[in-house]
Amino acid sequence: MAHPIDSHVGRRLRQRRSLLGMTQQRLAESVGIKFQQIQKYESGANRVSASRLWALAEALEVPVSYFFEGLSSPEMEESTAAKAEADTISPEVLTNKETIDLIRAYYGLKEGPRRRLLDLAKTLAGAA
Template identity: 40%
Template sequence: MSAIDETAKIDIYLGKKIRLMRISRGLRQKHVAEAIGVSFQQLQKYENGTNHIRANRLYALAVFFRVDPSYFFEGLEQEGESALPFEELLKKAETEKLIKYFNNAANDNVREKILNMVKIAAK
């Protein structure tokens, strides 16, 4: 794989992670874009992996979402190994609802119980 192909793969993966974080927080592209100083169209291009995101913008997103910048790279090595590709999961309405409900859970203890319940149901 060429360096250009690898860069495109990373851009697409970062975009997926940005979109997942935005959806999980129940935010519109316009709101996130304004917070980091870009147009909503630019954020849309980041989320689609169409445009390369610079380090300073990625850092601004990490600050805005209150996550470590490494969040955006977690799981990059395993991308493509799952039975259902990441982007297909995000297209499902149920996934968006699940993420929102999970994020709105009362506390970490409740979220841990939800994870255990899902783990049992998935067996």
């Protein structure tokens, strides 16, 4: 069974790769491994070594800390459980093709229209 931290790192790896529109094959080639290894990392079946995590971070243009964002200790989880439910979305949402397409389109906009779109989305979400 995969360790929860390995699963979290794998989900973050998949999210970033998908957001960049990068295939498992292309990512694997950029760090000198087979795409099957990327599959194992993303599922949490295999643990990512420090040196490989560094190479993956460079290939995905993120700091190594990106892979650990969102993790917390069990003590912190208990004290922030109510806030987390209200403030977060399901991690699976970030793997949906529609979500990735929306994020790409959003960042394709110039800053002014991007802000207006964000304000509109917040208004619509508040009305729901």
